Amino acid sequence: MKKATVLLLILTLVFNCKNETKTAKTDTNKETTQASQKIATSKTEKQLREVYKAKDTIIIDAVANDSAWVKSKWYNIDQVWLGDSLSETDFSGRFKLSWTNEALYVLAEIKDDTLIDKIEDPLVKWWDDDCLEIFVDEDNSGGEHQYNHNAFAYHIALDGKVVDMSTEKIGKLYNSHIESKNKTTGNTTLWEVKMNLYDDSFDDKGSNTPVNLTANKKIGFAIAYCDNDKSLEREHFIGSIPVEGEDKNRGWIDANIFGTLLLKD
Numbered sequence: 001m002k003k004a005t006v007l008l009l010i011l012t013l014v015f016n017c018k019n020e021t022k023t024a025k026t027d028t029n030k031e032t033t034q035a036s037q038k039i040a041t042s043k044t045e046k047q048l049r050e051v052y053k054a055k056d057t058i059i060i061d062a063v064a065n066d067s068a069w070v071k072s073k074w075y076n077i078d079q080v081w082l083g084d085s086l087s088e089t090d091f092s093g094r095f096k097l098s099w100t101n102e103a104l105y106v107l108a109e110i111k112d113d114t115l116i117d118k119i120e121d122p123l124v125k126w127w128d129d130d131c132l133e134i135f136v137d138e139d140n141s142g143g144e145h146q147y148n149h150n151a152f153a154y155h156i157a158l159d160g161k162v163v164d165m166s167t168e169k170i171g172k173l174y175n176s177h178i179e180s181k182n183k184t185t186g187n188t189t190l191w192e193v194k195m196n197l198y199d200d201s202f203d204d205k206g207s208n209t210p211v212n213l214t215a216n217k218k219i220g221f222a223i224a225y226c227d228n229d230k231s232l233e234r235e236h237f238i239g240s241i242p243v244e245g246e247d248k249n250r251g252w253i254d255a256n257i258f259g260t261l262l263l264k265d
């Protein structure tokens with residue numbers, strides 16, 4: 001009788017133990033699944049656009065008379081990622097692209113009724129002043145990039161200062177990555193931008209070399225504008241690509257929402 005009780009006890013323990021292990025494993029799997037569902041590790045390619053190489057030097061002077069711009073086509077910045085419905089007088093924007101072996105070039109034409117740059121410290125709420133935001137994923141990998149350099153979300157302020165999140169989870173100036181110039185005539189601001197691209201091995205504390213660009217390379221890309229006219233926080237955030245789902249302000253975290261550029265000779 002005693003032996004039988006002991007045996008039963010052992011069997012019960014073993015059974016319970018097995019059950020716990022299984023439950024624990026199932027829970028872990030569930031969490032892992034949920035996390036990866038949030039941000040997939042690779043992207044579904046969309047908005048594939050061919051970008052043509054500049055045959056002559058593009059001068060960064062906010063004047064669009066360079067031969068590369070004459071040949072490139074305009075793309076719209078017309079997807080409202082944040083804010084209510086948008087009027088034509090409040091904001092409209094479009095852009096062109098080109099490249100050389102050393103850099104990616106962007107020309108943006110922004111029509112905005114009021115330009116503001118009221119937050120003096122460039123590292124405080126840099127998205128709440130008017131700014132151009134350019135998203136770049138050098139190897140078109142997609143995936144999460146909130147506090148790492150799998151991709152960059154460069155905010156270019158009206159004064160040319162460039163900010164993105166560092167690996168220390170705070171804003172950091174990346175002025176050396178981007179040379180830009182903007183010029184405003186009436187309600188139209190022309191931005192001319194030269195960007196050095198860095199791969200995901202970029203080290204905030206080390207010395208880094210920009211990637212050499214070549215034909216047939218694919219780059220993850222999106223461009224947006226943070227429009228504020230008179231409010232404490234930006235009034236609209238307008239991007240170049242549709243973002244699925246309710247939360248459309250995902251570019252600074254999720255490189256899967258970027259479009260894809262294909263460099264051509």
Ligand SMILES: [Ca+2]
Nearest residue numbers: 059061063066
């Ligand atoms: Ca120029």
Ligand SMILES: [Ca+2]
Nearest residue numbers: 090112113229
């Ligand atoms: Ca506006």
Ligand SMILES: [Ca+2]
Nearest residue numbers: 137139141150
């Ligand atoms: Ca990447």
Ligand SMILES: [Ca+2]
Nearest residue numbers: 112114228229
């Ligand atoms: Ca504005």
